[in-house]
Amino acid sequence: MKRRILAFFFLVGLLTLGVMIQVAGLRLTSPARAQLEDRHQEMLRDPARHGLSLTARVARDGTPYLLCRGLPGSGEKGRILQEQLQTRGIRYPADSGTLLLLHGHGGRKENHLAIAERFCAAGFTCLIPDLPAHGDHPGPVATFGVREVPLLQQLLREENLPQPVSVFGLSQGGAIALQLAAAETEHIQAVAAVSTFAYLPETLQRAARRQSPLLGGLLPLVSWQMKRRHRFTLSAISPQSSATTITQPCFLAHGADDHFIPPQDSERIFANLASKEKTLRLIPGAGHSDVLAKGQEIYADLTAFFLAAGAGAR
Numbered sequence: 292m293k294r295r296i297l298a299f300f301f302l303v304g305l306l307t308l309g310v311m312i313q314v315a316g317l318r319l320t321s322p323a324r325a326q327l328e329d330r331h332q333e334m335l336r337d338p339a340r341h342g343l344s345l346t347a348r349v350a351r352d353g354t355p356y357l358l359c360r361g362l363p364g365s366g367e368k369g370r371i372l373q374e375q376l377q378t379r380g381i382r383y384p385a386d387s388g389t390l391l392l393l394h395g396h397g398g399r400k401e402n403h404l405a406i407a408e409r410f411c412a413a414g415f416t417c418l419i420p421d422l423p424a425h426g427d428h429p430g431p432v433a434t435f436g437v438r439e440v441p442l443l444q445q446l447l448r449e450e451n452l453p454q455p456v457s458v459f460g461l462s463q464g465g466a467i468a469l470q471l472a473a474a475e476t477e478h479i480q481a482v483a484a485v486s487t488f489a490y491l492p493e494t495l496q497r498a499a500r501r502q503s504p505l506l507g508g509l510l511p512l513v514s515w516q517m518k519r520r521h522r523f524t525l526s527a528i529s530p531q532s533s534a535t536t537i538t539q540p541c542f543l544a545h546g547a548d549d550h551f552i553p554p555q556d557s558e559r560i561f562a563n564l565a566s567k568e569k570t571l572r573l574i575p576g577a578g579h580s581d582v583l584a585k586g587q588e589i590y591a592d593l594t595a596f597f598l599a600a601g602a603g604a605r
Contacts, residue, residue, distance in 0.1 A: 369412025393464030
């Protein structure tokens with residue numbers, strides 16, 4: 292009788308463990324898809340009010356994306372940026388090139404419309420895709436760069452974009468931006484990454500342990516599941532390793548009070564960068580998701596960075 296009871300609880304434990312691994316894997320590779328918010332809908336309905344012209348397109352592989360271009364008479368955010376650039380004595384051409392904007396884990400392309408409003412006011416064309424397993428992308432699995440980088444390379448080849456092309460990303464988007472820049476040293480002019488992790492397994496281990504020591508111990512099993520089901524390993528996602536081959540100008544920003552991904556991650560990436568033109572900004576009082584809100588004139592800093600990098604290509 293005791294053996295049967297023990298066997299029963301053992302099986303229950305195995306099933307529970309299996310469910311926990313499955314749930315953890317799904318949260319990573321298939322996060323809940325963010326829905327359009329009122330602020331997104333307003334910008335999509337009346338982009339001209341924000342100084343934008345928007346074109347929605349779908350790539351051959353099904354990737355949905357927005358092409359954003361500036362209009363004469365910028366919106367409020369764009370006017371503020373233009374004033375800041377003017378105060379600094381920075382001029383910009385009517386066509387400053389293209390910025391590829393990459394959203395974070397659980398985000399969607401429309402999250403970056405307000406960012407595009409600023410950059411487009413300085414003459415940039417912004418290309419904003421939904422990444423796999425996010426927004427309206429038909430792909431069901433996110434791989435943190437393993438499949439996203441080839442997808443983005445193909446998208447950039449399909450579009451006849453104003454040159455040069457640079458890339459900007461937030462959090463997971465920053466990690467993918469760094470991997471893309473490492474893979475496209477001749478075609479990506481510059482890269483900026485905000486609140487980005489250095490090595491994915493470490494980030495996941497920290498997040499898991501904050502919830503439960505048991506979850507931290509499950510990470511090797513989750514990684515095994517990723518390899519078995521989706522043919523990629525968590526250890527393959529290492530922006531700090533990608534940094535060693537990035538020779539383009541690079542701008543990193545991180546919240547000094549980020550407790551999800553600590554600023555030391557950006558410091559490690561910065562130390563590994565092969566680029567001779569690199570900047571690291573730590574934003575006092577900022578956490579993981581509010582760096583752009585709390586960084587004083589950080590949009591002007593980023594715009595000046597991209598303009599300077601582009602000027603070197605002209």
